[in-house]
Amino acid sequence: MGIEPVRSDMAIQEVEDGYLSDSAVHSSIAEILERVSKPPNMVAERDKDLYEQLLVIVNPLTRKKNLDEEILFATALKALSGVVYKISTIYHASLLRNIFSMCIWDYGLDTRTALLELIANLAVVPDKFLEDSLEMLVRNFQPPERMCGYICQTRWRGERKRINGQLHETLCSITHLVPLAPFKLKGILHRMMPTFRTRKALLVTFVECMLGLESNEIGEYLSSTLLSMVVDLLVDLDVNITWEDILKEDHNRSIFDMEVEDLENNAENNSVGSQIVCRKGEGFGDLKYNMTDKLDCVMVIVCEHIKSSACDGRLVKIFETLIExxxxxxxxxxKSKFSQFIFFYACSLDPEICGLKFAILLTDIFVSKTEDPISRMSAIAYVASFLSRARFISSAVVSSIVKRLVEWCYDFCYVQASTERIKNPRGHRLFYAGCQAVMYILCFRMRLLMDIPELKEILFNLPLEAILCHPLDPLRVCLPTIVQEFLRQAMAAHLLKKPFLSCDPNDLLESEFSKAFGGVERLDMFFPFDPYLLKQSDRFMRPNFEFWSMVKKTYSNFNSDDDFDDLDPESADEGSHDGLDDEELVDEDGEDDLGCSMNNMSITPRPVFEMATASGGSIPIPSRMPARIRPSVSPI
Amino acid sequence: MEGLMVSDANLTVYIHPSMANKIRGAILSQLSSLLFKYDEMFEGVLLAYQVDGRSRSARILPGLVPHIGVKLRASLLLFSPKPNMFIEGKVVKLGRESVHATVLGFSSAAIMLEDIRAEFKYKTRDGVGTFTSRYNKHHLIKVGSIIRFIVKSLDEEMLHISGSLVPPNTGCINWLSKHEVDDASQKERGIKRNRANGVEENALEQDPSFFHSSKRSRSHKD
Structure with a gap:
């Protein structure tokens, strides 16, 4: 085992002397291993000493001071990989412990290659070292603690890529020989996956390495596990950022204190055998991490991975697992805040297949009778937000889904709930959510749909008025801001013929109803694809993202050839004081004006809204999103 | 090749009530979860299954979660290697000290130098390593050749087989199939074998219905 035939031949041809001395080392190491393979009291003192010397050479704790030492070390590793079948778990436990606790980040390229070859050879010895070998490789997905400070710098990027490449290669060669190794690897990955509390550098390198695994041979077996682990991590990070943190974000960085116990556990896990870096003495400044920053970096990695797999033509396959x-x-x-944007990004790369699939799947969930109501509520929130914000989704798709939703709503109020004639926000929350979604989508898309005659016709044939006038009265229950904007656009486009009472802004304040239908989760106010606030990963989302300020409304900016120029004067007046329409187009590159583009089409729970309703009677203050998270001042 | 057999099994599959409206899918996913794993109940690895028939009635079992017990008959193709069985595998790596093979494409086998009989000698020609017989130069093992070996020991969890090429009727299957019949009289046959030659075995491998079926009755809990 061990030295590949091709390699040894090359060695013979190129450096004959070197090869001979190597072979001498090989045989002497084999001899030492054999001599100590007996009960300790039967081993001769001299052999014991030789074995001790071997342990000193193959020691993860002593840093190699000079080239000679490193070469000696590499030679010993090569020799060991030639005689793996002589290594016994009983008599050479200390040697194995040393080998498995090594950190490949400590060594140069040659030594690393030798070490990984040894590990690969150990892994394929039947019935012995597979688990330890895989565990050692997975542990090396992340650098040792002490490298955290600088490992993310760009000059280390190449080195990181090289090391990841070597790890992947080793894992692949093990899989080639032990086809069931990925099953084992799955368990190990689950066990060693860093949590959201892990330091950023470690988390990022681990995720990077893990996703790299997805795109090679092992991905065939583990693709779904790897992706779902990453998504779980994203959600974990996401739910640990609260809206309060984001709201006060502008000047104060949201800093999360890390529990000391957790750090200690991590330190132990990450550096088993190597120097356990004790960070407790270094002050608690190091213990504070920025969750948003971590999430941002992981989002960048995931998006890059999705992008690269789209280039390889594997996007549809990956999307399947992502959807799961x-x-x-x-x-x-x-109310996850950012992690859902990876689906947005994946859809934007292939709108025809992935985007369509995503929209249809969500609509199916909403319409399905067997799904549980909470899922259906979130699904409708996703549909609404996705169709409004995804610029890449064609108007035809939007119109067909709107049609489906409207038909469902009609069916609900005239067939299923025909006996009930009273507003019951809680009981009919799915209906109200459906209506709100239709209105929300139309706020963003009505103008675009109107521009295409066929779609316009479909839209005009929808039984919208019948639903809105139904005694269940969705206009009084759905979020007032959406209702108001919808009515305004619909009137301008002559979509609705009758004047609606609710056009009066004072009538729209019954948000108590909307609170009731949203339930304690406030799903009435859940808009998953509201403007993305993470700084570094924003570049993936922004080009395909529809900001409210860029939406063409039916009542403004008419071209001369437009057929809506007979704008309803009443609604025009209204528009002047509700602060909805006079936003100017945002300069896409400007960061500072992003804040003013977040207006009340991005609705996020916040105290302002409740205050407005509590004061009673005044016009609701358009809810505003915080400008943007500035997660970290320090460079990566 | 030994170790493969088809068993008729009477199984009871316990299905979660949430799957009550898709019983067939639930049965299949339940059985699929057993694939390629060593199961003590079957004393082997399930490679394939076919549901032959299921009873029309299913019992609802009392308990905290009232699972539905569906009785069914299935034929299972099992791989259960035991020590001293002859099995075959494809060589994927060959070095001075060891030969690595995969059996049936999923189980890995390694044969260490000490388990390769002295007849085989390691040679490299054009950079490609081979184990060549001293007595017959056409008998050689290289990467890609199919070898027959005996099972020395087995890690059941990982299906990692430690094999041996010590018995004389082991080696490259191509060569053995041509020469085994002639030489059989001269070779000691220490281990019980009931197959004639490798050619027929290959045919067996293609058609599972050839296998002798052993009737077994097992029940399975989820």
């Missing part, structure tokens, strides 16, 4: 974990974790995560 979306349904399992993200959909029902209570």
């Amino acid at each position: 974990s979306f349904l399992k974790t993200v959909l029902n995560a209570h």
Whole structure:
């Protein structure tokens, strides 16, 4: 085992002397191993000493001071990989412990290659070292603690890529020989996956390495596990950022204190055998981490991975697995804020297949009778937000889904709930959520739909008025801001013929109803694809994202050839004081004006809204999103 | 090749009430979860299954979660290697000290130098390593050849087989299939074998219905 035939031949041809001395080392090491393979009291003193010397050479704790030492070390490793079948778990436990606790980040390229070859050879010895070998490799997915400070710097990028490449290669060669190794690897990855509390540098390198695994041979077996683990991590990070943190974000960085016990556990896990870096003495400044920053970096890695797999033509396959974990974790995560954007990004790379699939799947969940109501509520929130914000989704798709939703609503109020004639926000929350979604989508898309004659016709044939006038009275229950904007646009486009009472802004304040239908989770106010606030990963989302300020409304900016120029004067007046329409187009590159583009189409729970309703009577203050998270001042 | 057999099994599959409206899918996913794993109940690895028939009635079992017990008959293709069985595998790596093979594409086997009989000598020609017989130069093992070996020991969890090429009727299957019949009289046959030659075995491998079926009755809990 061990030295590949091709290699040894090359060695013979190129450096004959070197090869001979190597072979001498090989045989002497084999001899030492054999001599100590007996009960300790039967081993001769001299052999014991030789074995001790071997342990000193193969020691993870002593840093190699000079080239000679490193070469000696590499030679010993090569020799050991030639005689792995002589290594016994009983008699050479200390040697094995040393080998398995090594950190490949400590060594140069040659030594690393030798070490990984040894590990690969150990892994394929039947019935002995597979688990330890895989565990050692997975542990090396992240650098040792002491490298945290600088490992993310760009000059280390190449080195990181090289090390990841070597790890992947080793894992692949093990899989080639032990086809069931990925099953074992799955368990180990689950066990060693860093949590959201882990330091940023470690987390980022681990996720990077893990996703790299997805794109090679092992991905065939583990693709779904790897992706779902990453999505779980994203959700974990996400739910640990609260809206309060974001709201006060502007000047104060949201800093999360890390529990000391957790750090200690991590330090132990990450550096088993190597120097346990004790950070307690270094002050608690180091213990504070920025969750948003971590999430931001992981989002960048995941988006880059999705992008690269799209280039390889594997996007549709990856999307399948992503969707699975979306349904399992993200959909029902209570108001997840950012992690859902990886689906947005994946859809934007292939709108025809992935985007369509995502929209249809969510609509199916909403319409399905067997899904539980919470899932259906979140699904409708996702549909509404996705169709409004995703610029890449064609108007035809939007119109067909709106049609489906309207038909469902009509069916609900005239067929299923025909006996009940009273407003019951809680009981009919799915209906109200459906209506709100239709209105929300139309606020963003009405103008675009109107521009295409066929779609316009479809829209005009929808029984919208019948639903809105139904005694269940969705206009009084759905969020007032959305209702108001919808009515304004619909009137301008002559979509609605009758004047609606609710056009009066004072009538729209019954948000108590909307609170009731949203339930304690306030799903009435859940808009998953509201403007993305993470700084570094924003570049992936922004080009395909529809900001409210860029939406063409039916009542403004008419071209001369437009057929809506007979604008309802009443609604125009209204518009002048509700602060909705006079936003100017945001300069896409400007960061500072982003804040003013977040207006009340991005609705997020916040105290302002409740205050407005509590004071009673005044016009609701358009809810505003915080400008943007500035997660970290320090460079990566 | 030994170790493969088809068993008729009477199984009871316990299905979660949430799957009550898709019983067939639930049965299949339950059985699929057993694939490629060593199961003590079957004393082997389930490679394939076919549901032959299920009873029309299913019992609802009392308990905290009232699972539905569905009785069914299935034929299972099992792989259960035991020590001293002859099995075959494809060589994927070959070095001075060891030969690595995969059996049936999923189980890995390693044969260490000490378990390779002295007849085989390691040679490299054009950078490609081979184990060549001293007595017959056409009998050689290289990467890609199918070898027959005996099972020395087995890690059941990982299906990692430690094999041996010590018995004389082991080696490259191509060569053995041509020469085994002639030489059989001269070779000691220490281990009980009931197969004639490798050619027929290959045919067996193609058609599972050839296998002798052993009737077994097992029940399975989820």
